[in-house]
Amino acid sequence: MFLKKLRNIFLTGILILLPLVASIYILWYLFIFMDNLSRPVVILLFNRDLPGVGIVLTILVIVVTGVFATNVIGKKIIKITENLLLKIPLYRNIYISFKRFLEGLFHQNKDSFKKAVLFEYPRERLYQIGFITREATTYFNSLTGEELYNIFLPTTPNPTSGMFIMVPKKDTIILSITVEEALKLIISAGILTPECSNQPQEKEND
DSSP, rough: OHHHHHHHHHHHHHHHHHHHHHHHHHHHHHHHHHHHHHHHHHHHSSSOOTTTHHHHHHOOOOOHHHHHHHHHHHHHHHHHHHHHTTSHHHHHHHHHHHHHHHHHHHHTTTSSOEEEEEOOOSTOOOEEEEEEEEOOOOOHHHHHTOOEEEEEESSSOTSEEEEEEEEEEGGEEEEESOHHHHHHHHHHSSSOOOSSSSSOOOOOOO
């Protein structure tokens, strides 16, 4: 029991630290790059090396990129650049899956990627956990004669890849656990199970 609890604590620590360490790692190398790039110019202008210039430039680059990405012209340029890069097969697969995953996770729409659901797939009595991205449009509802959910079905241990499926609302069970808890369960291949104090909700009705 103690070893199992220790293992869960250890894996939880890894899941929390990995994104943090990865972010710091990327920002650190961006800082080193900007520092090395600006050092000759700084020395030429001020006749001395000024520590901290790389950090300031890194922050400026991030802010300018954010401003540029929210500008109409910037959006068009980014779109054109993305279309060119997406012609690279391997890059296309990695970029699209990762981008869509992050967009779903951090989308401002409260109904987007905010609920974890349980449903039978790929056959009866085999259950999967997926995430509702939105309710299906009336077009697909009318084709099937049922109200559907658009669901992203992630894979283990890399939840940025997966598949999109439509599931009838009546065949889904909305889980009482959070998206973060569901992601931990998926990434850890079921090792980190959430401790649910509440019972799962009933199946969706027609």
